[in-house]
Amino acid sequence: MRSHNLLATVDAIVKRPAAAARWPGIEDVRTADDLRKLPLMSPDALEDLCPPAVTDLALDSVDSGMVLRSSGTSGKRKVLYHSWEFDTRVTHLGARGVRAALTTAPRRVGNCLYPGELNGAFSFAQDLTRRLGAQTYPLGTSMRTEELLEVVREHRIDTLIGSPAMGADLLSDPANLASLASLRTYLYIGENLGAARAAVMAVAIPGLRVRSLSYSTSETGPIGYQCPFQGDGTHHVHDDAMYVEVVDPETGAEVADGEEGEVITTTLTDTGMPLVRFRIGDRAIRHTGGGCACGSHASRITLTGRVPRSLNVDGATISQDLVMAQLRGVGVADPVDCQFQVRRAPDRGFDVLLLLSDRLAVRPTGDEVLRRLREGYHLGRVFAMPGFRGFTLRCVPTTDFVRNTRGKTPFFVEL
Template identity: 95%
Template sequence: MKRPAAAARWPGIEGVRTADDLSELPLMSPDTLEDLCPPAVTDLVLDSADSGMVLRSSGTSGKRKVLYHSWEFDVRVTHLGARGVRAALTTAPSRVGNCLYPGELNGAFSFAQDLTRRLGAQTYPLGTSMRTEELLEVIREHRIDTLIGSPAMGADLLSDPANLASLASLRTYLYIGENLGAARAAVMTEAIPGLRVRSLSYSTSETGPIGYQCPFQGDGTHHVHDDAMFVEVVDPETGAEVADGEEGEVITTTLTDTGMPLVRFRMGDRAIRHTTGGCACGSPTSRITLTGRVPRSLNVDGATISQDLVMAQLRGLGVADPADCQFQVRRAPDRGFDVVLLLADRLAVRPTGDEVLRRLREGYHLGRVFAMPGFRGFTLRHVPTADFVRNTRGKTPFFVEL
C-alpha cells in the first residue's frame, strides 16, 4: 500500500502474498468504515482528497459513509461498468434512458451516464421524478431501446398495460440497486416478450463494480470482475469460506491503488458461491448468486427484531418472499407506535389482519413488540408493491420507521 496510514489499519497486510494469507486478516465491518470516512479521517483516501467525486452511502449505525473517489478511480469504475454491459448484451444499446436517482451524493446516475458514453450510445438523462406520461412520451418519440433503473421502477412501468404502446421500441432493461426477483422478472418479460432484463452491475458506492452478467445469467447471478476484486463468500459467524453451492456473506477486497482500500470488507449482501460446473458462456471467472441482504434488524423500544423472525411467522401463512412484505413501525407524535404490515396484492394468499397478528404475536422475540406499552395497533394492508415506501435510491427496505 502506498499510504502507510492506510496500511496501518490492517496489521499484517504487508506480509500478504496469497489468498490464503489474506484470509488470516480480520473481516472489516461497515461500522469501522463509518469511523474512517473523510473529511474527519483521510487515512483511506489513497490519492487525491482535492479532486474527484464525493459520494455518500447510508451507514448501518446511523452514520453516513462519505467516500472520496479520485477521477482516476472514476475512470476505472466506468471501464468496469461498460465492460460488464458489453458482456451482458449481445447487441449494444443505442439510445439509453437513464432513470436512476441523480444527486444527493449518489453515484449511480453518473455511473450510468459515464458508461453509456463509454459504450458509444446516446444517453437520455431522465432521472426519477418525471411524470409517467412525459417519460413515456420521450421513450416513444425518441425510440429509446434501453432503460436503466431500479427493479421496482421497471416492474411498475411495465405492469401497467396502458404504458405498453409507448414502450414498443424497448429491447433492454438494465437494473441496479437490488435483486430483481422472480415476480418482477415475470411481470417485465410477460409485458414485453423477448425483453432483455439484465443487471447493469453488481456495484456499490464503496467499491465500484464487483460483478457483471453474461447472457446466460439472470436475476442475482453474476460473474465477478476477478481482475479488480477479490470476492469471498463466508459464514457470517465464523468468517470461514462456505462450500460450493452454499450461501454466505459477500466479502470484498478491492485490488486497486486508487479510491478507497477495502480489505475483507463485509458487503452486507448474501450470496451463493459457485466454484464448479462452469458457466455456459465459457468464462472461467468466479460466479456468485446474490440472494438478498444479510438479515436486517430493527430495534423497537429495546426489542431487536429481524427480517428472519418476521418471515418465519409469515411463511406459515403462505408468504415466503421478503420482497412481498414491508414491516412499518409508525411512531405517534406523542408516544407509542403503530405496526403496519404491507403485503403485495399479487400474492396468491390473502390472510386477514387477525390471522397475521396472531402469528406475529406467537413469534420468538417478535411477540414482545406487540406486548409493549407503546404498541397501539396493528394494520394489515394488501397493496401493490409500488405503494411500498422506498428510499431515495429506489430500494424497498423490509423494515421502515415512519
C-alpha cells in the same frame, strides 16, 4: 491478472503507513490465501475512517476525484473519496458487464436513476453508456410519467436504466405499453428484482431483456455482472479487479461451495480508497465449480439477501430474518414482496402495518399473519408492549410501498 493487481494493491497500501495500520500484517500478503489471514472490516469501522474527518484510507483522492456517500442500507452512511483513475476503472467494469449481459448493444439509453445527493449510480450509468458508444437520455427520477413516455416514444429509446421498482411500476400499467413499443432492454441496479416484479415485466412486454446493470456498491464499485445465462441475483465476479469471499459471519471462515454466507470484498486497486476484506452487507451462495454456458470461468455468486437488517421498537430489536421466518409459514418467502411499517402516534403508542405484494399467489388474512408474528420469540415482544395499538395487513401493488430518494424499497419503515 488478479495476482498482479493484488500485489499492486498491497504495495500501494504499505507505502501509506496510516492506511497500512488499519490492516496489521498486510505487508506480508502476497497471495489470496495470505489475504484471508487479515481481520474483516465492518461498515461501522469504515464509517469511523470516512472523510473528511479521517483520510487514512485515501491513497490519492484527497484533493481530486469524486466524492460519494453510501445509501446506508448496511448501517451508517459512509463517505468515499474515489480518484478519477478509480472512477475510470468503475466505468470500464460497468461497460464490460453490460457487453457481457446483452447480445445486442443498446443504442438509445434512458437513464432513470436518481441524480445528486452524493449518489454515484446516475453518473455511473452516464459514463458506461458513453463507453458503450450509445446515446444517453438523462431522464432522472422526477420527470412525470407522461413526459417520460413521450421521450421514449418520440426518440425510440430501446433501453431504460432504473430501479427494479420503477421498471415494475412503469410496465404494470397497460396504458403505458403503446409508448414503450421500442423498448428492448431494462437494466436495473440497487436491489434484487424479485419474482413478483420479474413476472410483471415479463407479461407486459414479451421478450423484454431484464438484466442487472451491475452488482455494485458506492464503496467498491462494480463487483459482478450478469451474462445471458444468469438470472436475478446471480452474477459473475470481476475476478481480475475484485476478490470476493463468501464466509461464515460468525467465524470468518469461507463456506463450502453451494452454501450461503456473508459477502466479503477486497478491491484490487492502487488508487482511490482501497478496502480489504470489507463486509458490504450482502449474503450470497458461492459457485466455484465448472464454467458457465457463456464460456466464462469467472466465479459466480447468487445474492440471497442482506445481512439481517434490524429495527428497534421501544427497546425490542427485531430483524428482517425474524419477520421472514414467521411469514414463510403463511407462504411469503421473498423480502422484496413485503414491507414492515411501524407508525408512531403522538401519545408514544404505535401500530404496525404490513404490506404484501398483490402479485403473490397467497392471500393470508390479517389475523393469520398476526398470530404467526406473535409466535416469534423475540418478534412477539413487539406485539405485547403497552404501546402497541393494532396491526393491519394490506395486499397492495408494490407501487404503494414506501421508497427512499434513491428508489430503493426498505424492508423496515418508521412513520
